[in-house]
Amino acid sequence: MAIVGTGQAGTLESSDIMVTISPAEGAKTGIVVDLQSPVVKQYGRHIENLIVSLVSEQGLTDVKVFANDRGALDCTIKARVLTAVARCKKDRI
Amino acid sequence: MLNKAGRDIPSVIPGFKEVKLYNGPFAANPTGRVVGPKITVNKPRSEKILKSIDQAIEATGLKSGMTISFHHHFRNGDYVLNMVVEAIARKGIRDITLAASSLTSTHDAIIPYIEQGVITAIETSGGRGKLGELFTSGKFLKKPVLIRSHGGRARAIEAGEVVIDVAFIGAPACDTYGNINGIEGKSACGSMGYAMCDAAYADQVVAITDHLVPHPLYPISIPQTNVDFIVEVEAIGDPKGIASGALRISKDPKELIIAEYASSVIEYSGYFKNDYSLQLGSGGASLAAAQFIKEKMIAQGIVGSFGVGGITAPFVEMLDQGLFKTLFDVQDFDIPSIDSLRNNPNHLEMSASYYANPHNRGPIVNKLDVVILSATEVDVDFNVNVITNSNGVIMGASGGHCDTAAGAGLSIVVAPLLRGRLPMVLDKVHTIVTPGETVDVIVTERGVAVNPNRKDVFENLKQANIPLMSIEELQQIAYDLTGKPESIPVTDEIVGVVEYRDGTILDVIRKPV
Numbered sequence: 001m002a003i004v005g006t007g008q009a010g011t012l013e014s015s016d017i018m019v020t021i022s023p024a025e026g027a028k029t030g031i032v033v034d035l036q037s038p039v040v041k042q043y044g045r046h047i048e049n050l051i052v053s054l055v056s057e058q059g060l061t062d063v064k065v066f067a068n069d070r071g072a073l074d075c076t077i078k079a080r081v082l083t084a085v086a087r088c089k090k091d092r093i
Numbered sequence: 094m095l096n097k098a099g100r101d102i103p104s105v106i107p108g109f110k111e112v113k114l115y116n117g118p119f120a121a122n123p124t125g126r127v128v129g130p131k132i133t134v135n136k137p138r139s140e141k142i143l144k145s146i147d148q149a150i151e152a153t154g155l156k157s158g159m160t161i162s163f164h165h166h167f168r169n170g171d172y173v174l175n176m177v178v179e180a181i182a183r184k185g186i187r188d189i190t191l192a193a194s195s196l197t198s199t200h201d202a203i204i205p206y207i208e209q210g211v212i213t214a215i216e217t218s219g220g221r222g223k224l225g226e227l228f229t230s231g232k233f234l235k236k237p238v239l240i241r242s243h244g245g246r247a248r249a250i251e252a253g254e255v256v257i258d259v260a261f262i263g264a265p266a267c268d269t270y271g272n273i274n275g276i277e278g279k280s281a282c283g284s285m286g287y288a289m290c291d292a293a294y295a296d297q298v299v300a301i302t303d304h305l306v307p308h309p310l311y312p313i314s315i316p317q318t319n320v321d322f323i324v325e326v327e328a329i330g331d332p333k334g335i336a337s338g339a340l341r342i343s344k345d346p347k348e349l350i351i352a353e354y355a356s357s358v359i360e361y362s363g364y365f366k367n368d369y370s371l372q373l374g375s376g377g378a379s380l381a382a383a384q385f386i387k388e389k390m391i392a393q394g395i396v397g398s399f400g401v402g403g404i405t406a407p408f409v410e411m412l413d414q415g416l417f418k419t420l421f422d423v424q425d426f427d428i429p430s431i432d433s434l435r436n437n438p439n440h441l442e443m444s445a446s447y448y449a450n451p452h453n454r455g456p457i458v459n460k461l462d463v464v465i466l467s468a469t470e471v472d473v474d475f476n477v478n479v480i481t482n483s484n485g486v487i488m489g490a491s492g493g494h495c496d497t498a499a500g501a502g503l504s505i506v507v508a509p510l511l512r513g514r515l516p517m518v519l520d521k522v523h524t525i526v527t528p529g530e531t532v533d534v535i536v537t538e539r540g541v542a543v544n545p546n547r548k549d550v551f552e553n554l555k556q557a558n559i560p561l562m563s564i565e566e567l568q569q570i571a572y573d574l575t576g577k578p579e580s581i582p583v584t585d586e587i588v589g590v591v592e593y594r595d596g597t598i599l600d601v602i603r604k605p606v
Contacts, residue, residue: 015513039483039513041579041582042514042515043578071512073514073574074576
């Protein structure tokens with residue numbers, strides 16, 4: 001599923017993550033994750049994989065995900081990603 | 094080569110004549126003699142007072158390639174180190190080894206002089222902020238930064254491993270013939286403990302003061318017999334940075350529960366009885382623990398023999414209330430502690446060597462029953478890191494951590510189990526500052542683990558109402574929440590060397606990728 005709107009969830013508080021999902025800049029890009037995180041060395045790959053799998057499970061294919069992480073646990077990341085997905089689907093025309 | 098702590102230490106390290114491997118906390122057998130400063134003469138009615146730091150640098154004959162030292166009692170309020178390094182740079186002197194007892198973020202001001210080659214080697218307790226980042230970058234310095242504990246530094250000075258050509262001593266009060274104390278003047282810092290070793294062993298000693306008084310000043314912390322020159326300046330430090338007011342006890346629920354568990358560990362450990370001795374760190378959980386311990390001492394009518402520090406207001410309160418008979422003080426952190434050292438004859442000043450030097454005839458840490466220490470990271474072998482952060486960057490200081498852990502009957506390390514997403518009980522800490530065989534109990538907000546080599550303590554703690562578990566179980570609680578972290582990739586370049594208190598190499602710090 002492609003999207004036209006943008007969905008955002010989360011805050012920049014410590015232990016949270018702000019997730020912004022927007023339409024891809026071109027066709028067939030797949031899910032592109034831009035992750036900023038203080039724990040990128042320890043958990044960067046894990047968090048990126050988690051976001052990609054959550055987004056694709058929700059049926060999105062070509063989207064851009066900006067994730068501004070402040071040390072969130074997986075449960076938090078999941079909640080924020082799912083909410084952001086729901087919000088960008090709502091924006092669908 | 095693997096050392097006894099399981100760390101891979103290269104056989105050759107730039108700047109080291111000989112690489113001696115750590116082989117256990119009490120394995121080293123020192124030989125040889127204590128060194129001393131050059132013999133000198135000061136004839137009657139000669140003048141020690143000079144007009145400026147520039148003049149003092151000239152009078153000492155400081156040249157390129159020499160070693161200078163400083164003490165860190167002014168903490169983040171220190172002006173002395175920056176002033177002296179600036180003056181040295183102006184004179185075109187280069188290639189200086191800086192042997193400061195510690196460095197704080199106020200010393201970021203010397204970064205340009207490191208970049209310009211004025212300072213090319215550093216031996217200290219640690220580094221913070223931009224200075225720590227610079228150490229970790231491996232740029233500019235000719236050899237890795239050498240990290241020593243407070244006791245290890247005193248030992249290295251006495252053993253002649255650090256030969257201080259000129260010691261610059263910030264003197265809160267100094268008389269016209271060089272007697273110094275730290276309890277008077279606008280820049281009072283309290284104890285002069287770290288500076289005492291520098292003054293006694295440096296070839297030349299320059300006192301820099303903003304409170305010059307007629308001779309004789311007393312009480313005397315550093316005697317006139319050690320001091321070559323005196324310079325009066327407008328200010329040697331910012332009083333606000335030197336000492337804080339009395340710190341409030343933490344309201345952070347995580348710190349409070351850690352403090353509660355730590356105080357229960359002490360209570361049931363078997364060490365909590367009349368005449369026990371105690372050292373507390375200056376971290377939030379440690380200070381909060383002081384409050385709980387005080388209540389337990391009052392409730393059970395226990396009076397301790399002595400406290401050690403790093404003195405803070407909670408300890409002073411306990412001294413005032415008769416809960417400890419005396420305090421041994423190497424450094425003061427707040428105004429109540431400085432006032433107490435000035436006013437209370439039971440509050441005793443001591444040198445860094447008396448505090449923690451493993452190779453004299455007995456430092457006070459050897460008589461310690463209990464110490465509470467904080468940690469950045471611990472691992473399943475009970476090793477503790479307080480020097481590098483989770484990205485492998487130098488951001489802390491060794492201090493007396495390994496000295497007190499080795500000396501005390503019971504060493505308790507307090508740390509949060511998680512910092513943000515990062516678990517603090519790892520498979521291997523990034524850098525070992527205190528070897529696990531000297532750490533007895535690790536206290537976190539979710540559980541308390543006892544070193545398997547302390548079965549006696551484990552048995553005693555079964556009666557305490559605390560969540561006792563193995564270190565592996567504690568780690569699993571963390572990993573269940575966070576997942577297992579990937580390790581920090583590092584290069585082969587060595588940017589720091591952690592010397593154990595006995596002079597052997599405990600660990601090296603490699604530059605992160």
